[in-house]
Amino acid sequence: MQDVRPATVRIAAGSGEMTGRTRRYEKRYSDLEGLFLDAGAFATLAATRGDEVAYHVDEFRPSGRAGDIIFGTSILQPGRIGNEFLFTRGHIHAISDRPEIYHCLSGHGVMLMELSDGTIEAAEMRPGDVVYVAPHWIHRSVNVGGEPLITLFCYPADAGQDYEIIAQAGGMRDLIVADGADGWKRVPNPRYVGRTARAR
Amino acid sequence: MQDVRPATVRIAAGSGEMTGRTRRYEKRYSDLEGLFLDAGAFATLAATRGDEVAYHVDEFRPSGRAGDIIFGTSILQPGRIGNEFLFTRGHIHAISDRPEIYHCLSGHGVMLMELSDGTIEAAEMRPGDVVYVAPHWIHRSVNVGGEPLITLFCYPADAGQDYEIIAQAGGMRDLIVADGADGWKRVPNPRYVGRTARAR
Numbered sequence: 001m002q003d004v005r006p007a008t009v010r011i012a013a014g015s016g017e018m019t020g021r022t023r024r025y026e027k028r029y030s031d032l033e034g035l036f037l038d039a040g041a042f043a044t045l046a047a048t049r050g051d052e053v054a055y056h057v058d059e060f061r062p063s064g065r066a067g068d069i070i071f072g073t074s075i076l077q078p079g080r081i082g083n084e085f086l087f088t089r090g091h092i093h094a095i096s097d098r099p100e101i102y103h104c105l106s107g108h109g110v111m112l113m114e115l116s117d118g119t120i121e122a123a124e125m126r127p128g129d130v131v132y133v134a135p136h137w138i139h140r141s142v143n144v145g146g147e148p149l150i151t152l153f154c155y156p157a158d159a160g161q162d163y164e165i166i167a168q169a170g171g172m173r174d175l176i177v178a179d180g181a182d183g184w185k186r187v188p189n190p191r192y193v194g195r196t197a198r199a200r
Numbered sequence: 201m202q203d204v205r206p207a208t209v210r211i212a213a214g215s216g217e218m219t220g221r222t223r224r225y226e227k228r229y230s231d232l233e234g235l236f237l238d239a240g241a242f243a244t245l246a247a248t249r250g251d252e253v254a255y256h257v258d259e260f261r262p263s264g265r266a267g268d269i270i271f272g273t274s275i276l277q278p279g280r281i282g283n284e285f286l287f288t289r290g291h292i293h294a295i296s297d298r299p300e301i302y303h304c305l306s307g308h309g310v311m312l313m314e315l316s317d318g319t320i321e322a323a324e325m326r327p328g329d330v331v332y333v334a335p336h337w338i339h340r341s342v343n344v345g346g347e348p349l350i351t352l353f354c355y356p357a358d359a360g361q362d363y364e365i366i367a368q369a370g371g372m373r374d375l376i377v378a379d380g381a382d383g384w385k386r387v388p389n390p391r392y393v394g395r396t397a398r399a400r
Contacts (some may be wrong), residue, residue, distance in 0.1 A: 004299075004334045006313050006321050011303075011328045037237060062299065067356055069269065071301050071330065099204075099262065101271050103211075103303070103352060113206050121206050128211045130218075130271065130352075131260060134204045152303060152330075154354040156267055 003084070004062045015178060016073040016105060016150035018058035026056040027049045027089065034167075035089065037081025037175065037191065043152045045081060053077070055088055061157070068157035074102075076141055076149040083177040087112070090140025090172065094160030097135040102153040104129045108145030110176050110184065113137040116165075116195045120173050122186055125151070138165055144184040210293075216273040216305060216350035218258035226256040227289065229240045235289065237375065237391065238282025242356065245281060247355040253277070255288055255341075261357070268357035274302075276309070276341055276349040283377040284323055285384060287312070290340025294360030297335040303352040304329045308345030310376050310384065313337040316365075318373050322386055327350070344384040369395045377390045 009020035024166060030050035036042050052091035059072030066160045079086045093100070111131045112124040115138070127171075133139045143149040166172055170191040180186040208221035230250035236242050259272030279286045288310075293300070302311060304325040311323045311331045315338070323331045333339045343349040366372060370391040380386040 004333045005347045006311075006323060006337055007332045008323045008325075011330065013328055025288065060330075060332060062334065066267070067295070067298055067358075068335070069299055069301065069356060070228075071332075071354070083286075095267070098267055099269055101269065101354060111206075123206060125208075128213055130209045130211060130269075132207045132209070132260060133260065134206045135268070135324070137206055154269065154271070154301060156269060156356065158267075180325050 007060065008083035009060050011073055011105070011152065015146070016058070016075040018060065018073050020060065021058040023059050024056060025059070026053050028052060028056045032089070035171070036081040036084050037189070038084065041082035054086060064157050066156070066158040069154055070157045071152065071154040073105070074151045074153060076142060076143045078143050078146050078148065080178060085142050085144050085176050085178070087140050087142040087176070089163055089168050090138060091161040091163050091167045092124065092138040092154070093159040094162050095158060098156045098159035099135050100133045100139065100153055100155035102131045102133065102141070102160070105150040105152055107143060107147045109151070110142040110144050111139055112142055112172055112173050112174070112176060113139045118173050118194060130175065138172065140166070140172060144176060154161050165195065169193055209260050209351065211273055212306070215257070216261065216275045216348070217275050220260065221258040221272065222261050223259050224256060225259070226253050228252060228301065230290070231256045235371070236281040238284065241282035243316045251286045254286060255387050264357050266356070266358040270357045271352065271354040273305070274341060274351045274353055276343045277346065278343050280378060285342050285376050285378070286352050287340050287342040287376070289363055290338060290366050291361040291363050292338040292365045293355070294362050295358060298359035299335050299355055300333045300339065300355035300359070302329070302331045302333065302341070305350040305352055307343060307347045307349035309343040309349040309351070310344050311339055312342055312372055312374070312376060313339045314372050318394060320373050322376065334380055338372065340366070340372060344376060365395065369393055
């Protein structure tokens with residue numbers, strides 16, 4: 001493993017852009033079709049801003065080897081689709097007992113986390129907060145503020161991602177929506193059908 | 201592993217103190233005897249400030265299991281012992297192929313890294329920089345600035361630490377010293393005897 005060398009990456013204040021990344025991953029609004037409850041509001045957004053980047057990830061991946069770690073920045077734009085705040089697609093790790101940490105660098109977010117049995121937690125994130133997403137928890141970032149939500153993440157390099165677990169259940173159990181008073185709240189997701197067939 | 205729960209810790213801006221930590225680890229100046237070249241300067245410091253904390257680490261350790269991760273903050277005070285800048289004792293991971301990342305939150309530092317064969321690298325750290333300490337690299341933080349050096353670290357939970365590898369070689373190959381012009385430079389460590397007996 002001495003072929004993997006030390007490296008320095010720089011995270012730009014304000015933008016979260018990572019100089020020295022090995023990869024950038026972008027999701028445009030048009031890529032998020034079907035994820036939000038208000039299909040009409042989504043169609044309106046997609047028609048005018050579908051090609052804009054909703055979120056992107058800059059990552060540094062030294063290897064995919066067990067025992068190594070991958071880190072990077074996630075930059076999620078602010079906004080709502082109907083009453084729902086913009087979120088990332090979300091995932092569980094393909095090796096599901098792998099955790100992840102998210103260090104909030106700027107913005108105001110919620111880390112929505114759920115176990116296969118529907119147990120759910122929402123951890124609010126402000127700059128300086130670090131959320132430990134425990135093994136086996138599905139997780140998704142939600143931007144509940146008015147500025148980009150920028151987080152630094154780190155996870156075991158062999159973890160992998162399973163993005164289908166959320167779609168197969170009709171989403172996560174709860175939605176993060178505007179509370180009508182400049183804040184956010186959790187409400188049940190009417191499309192959620194559970195994951196009992198996949199429960200561990 | 202569903203007994204390990206999600207958690208949020210908060211890193212205080214300015215101090216680096218971590219609310220929600222599972223452990224704090226402190227090193228006082230008196231604990232650092234023998235590590236610096238200028239024994240007279242060290243004795244003077246230890247006589248007056250020996251009980252003060254030279255550095256401390258706040259950590260969140262969910263478990264020590266392979267595949268989990270540990271993170272925390274390291275707060276290293278500024279200062280010099282003779283010409284040498286204050287540093288942490290340093291370590292290699294007990295499972296030596298485990299990496300570590302250090303995200304500089306404030307201050308001005310150098311991550312000094314060395315392989316068993318004496319190959320050495322010094323990565324400068326300013327706020328926003330993330331240093332990836334590759335597997336097999338011995339590493340030590342050095343504060344070359346005038347303020348506390350605060351870093352957020354993250355590493356695989358099964359890594360462990362070996363603190364003896366540096367002492368057994370008479371230190372690291374190079375010292376980080378004042379350059380006489382408000383900066384730092386690397387100079388050979390006259391006490392360094394190498395680690396050939398332990399070379400991999």
